[in-house]
Amino acid sequence: MITYEKLFEILKDKGYNKNWLRNNGIHALTVSKLIKNENVNITTINQLCNLLECEPCDILTYTKDKGE
Numbered sequence: 230m231i232t233y234e235k236l237f238e239i240l241k242d243k244g245y246n247k248n249w250l251r252n253n254g255i256h257a258l259t260v261s262k263l264i265k266n267e268n269v270n271i272t273t274i275n276q277l278c279n280l281l282e283c284e285p286c287d288i289l290t291y292t293k294d295k296g297e
Contacts, residue, residue: 230266230291230292230293231266231268231289231290232266232290232292233263233264233289234290235287235288235289235290236263236277236281236288236289239281239283239287239288240281243281247260250263250277250280253280254276254280255273255276255280259273274288274289
């Protein structure tokens with residue numbers, strides 16, 4: 230399972246919020262998916278890393294799904 234809690238921690242640390250994401254080119258539906266830890270495409274991850282000047286590992290966490 231991929232989660233995006235780290236993304237929202239970085240946003241908070243930088244003084245940004247989900248509205249900042251929307252104002253900087255991340256579609257509102259995509260922001261909603263990130264909040265719900267739903268799938269987003271790699272282009273979105275790339276865009277987030279460019280905006281926040283970070284690496285993918287800085288904004289997402291992988292945890293093995295239960296039962297696998």
